[in-house]
Amino acid sequence: MAAFARSAPCWVDVQLPDLEAGKRFYGELFGWTFRAGEGPYADAFSGGELVAALAAKQDGRMPTAWGIYFATDDIAASVARIREAGGQVITEPVRSGRAGVLAQAADPGGAVFGLWQAGDREGxxxxxxxxxxxxxEVHTRQKDRVDPFYEKVFGFQGTDLEPSGPDAARTGPDGSPPIGFRMWSPAGTEPGPDTAVGGRSVITDAFPAELPSYFLSYFAVEDCNRTAGNAVRLGGRISAPPFDIPYGRMAVLQDDQGAVFAVLQPPVSENGAE
Known part of the structure; x- marks a missing residue:
């Protein structure tokens, strides 16, 4: 299991009202298999390799949503930087058995993310x-507060781009025009699309004011159109229909319980390789 660079996305999980229904949906959509974890938790595997986890919500007030975690080798120091940079710590660092230590926080715009300090489980x-x-990518209305936050907390170097790339889901559920995207590259790398690990998008006034800031996570697929159709067949919804971008073909989907995620089909090169 390879170690993750500091601040790289290293884990995703989804909180669902019905864990068994989630296993059926994602098992058929992505071909995942599952292994029971501790408590109401199921690890998801693709081709025998760990890729994500599904969890049963313990509190009905929790959102039905996918969560992203960023790697840290010092979670206490990361939590301190979050506070110093104007973020909010939602869950103080807590040990998850021998697997590692996790914490949850929100940026100044309210988008929630996790931290993971690896033990036996890297991600x-x-x-x-x-x-x-x-x-x-994080979607926010407060980029002027959020950009310096992620640069201070994670050391990200930002690259402002014209609307293109895997960030295109920032068009949102109604497909409105994208604006103001920034890609994040880890500290010590040459900033740009080749080194980017995530990004920041702007929620425009075209969206309802009650839409909160959020992270949108993507999963790679072999066929975007087919995956979107299968999601509907399995009881899910299409938030943004499949469309082409320079990085392939993508769509924004909801599972049958309302959790939003995106799928990306990489482009095929002239020699037929992705």
Missing amino acids: FQKQNEPGSFCWT
Whole structure:
């Protein structure tokens, strides 16, 4: 299991009202298999490799949503930086058995994310391949507060881009035009699309004021159109129909319990390789 660079996305999980229904949906959609974890929790595997987890909500007030976690080698220091940068710590660092230590926080715009300090579990065993995580981005109305927050907390270097790339889901559920996207590259790398691990998008006034800031995570798929159709067949919904972007073809979907996620089909090169 490979170690993750500091501040890299390293894990995703989803909180659902009905865990068994979630296993049926994602098992058929992505071909995942499951292994029971501690408590109401199921680890998801793609081709025998760990890719995500599903959890039964313990509190009905919790959102039905996918959550993203960023790697840290010092969770106490990361939590301190979050507070210093104007964020809010929702869950103080807590040990998850021998697997590691986790915490949850919100940025100044209210988007929630997690921190993970690895123990026996580093995080994903597979990513950027069909059936696994490939990208994440925060959608916010407060970019002038949020940009310096992530740069201070995670050391991200920002690259402002014209609307293109795997960030295109920032068009939102109604497909309104995207604006103001920034890609994040880890500290010590050359900023740009080749090194980016995530990004920030702007929620415009075209969306209802009650829409909160949020993270949208993507999963790689072999066929975007087919995956979107299968999601509907399984009881889910299409929030943004499949469309082409420079990084392939993508769609924004909801599962049959309302959790939102995106799928991305990588482009095929002239020689037929992705």
